Amino acid sequence: MQDRLQQFYRALLRHYGPQHWWPGESPFEVMVGAVLTQNTNWTNVEKAIARLKAAGVLDLQRLRRLEPAVLAEYIRPAGYYNLKARRLRHLVDWFCERYDGSLAALRRLSVGRLRAELLAIHGIGPETADSIILYALAKPTFVVDTYTHRILVRHHCLDADCDYEQIKSYCEGRLEEDVPLYNEFHALLVQVGKNHCRPRPRCAGCPLESFDHTVEDPND
DNA sequence: GACCAGGCACATC
């Protein structure tokens, strides 16, 4: 008997096909995007990234030299721009000071060590840390977001009050530890979440509609 | 005009 989570994955992949995440041109761009997308629509993040590129500052050293107010102005379309400018600065400072801006040095670290260091950076929480580890560095860690929580709760896989680490453990415990699988599954959960599993659900046509579920979610 | 988006830190009780 195949686990329900694996059934979800098959149904989503069959319905949507591969998502080709993360839509960034370089690992550094993915790191920046991971901060910019915090609680923000991706289309707004794309605008912010395009502005950084147009200004020629989507580069570790150049970004680091920008005045916070100037950086904030570039990323304005992503929302929370003053906050995110500071968070980006903390991230690039850590990357330069601790690892001399070397992606290879980051990749040599264990997932556990990398995750602990990222979580210690002000403004980098579990989802942002896991996104960087999986999508920028191609190392295995399952990324959880609000859609993952909502979908698994509505399908009775987890209690509504479960926290990030419980959701992550639930998923990692039922899946093979595999970077392409983690990559694709998270992207597919976001896709189905955007289309059908919002606070006000639209279940009609959802590829998970045939699975046991409810839309009652006291946390929404 | 209300709702929503690929979170996180911090204040308050």
Added chain:
DNA sequence: GATGTGCATGGT
């Protein structure tokens, strides 16, 4: 330790 709030733009 649970719960609430600030941060902010832009599409639907």
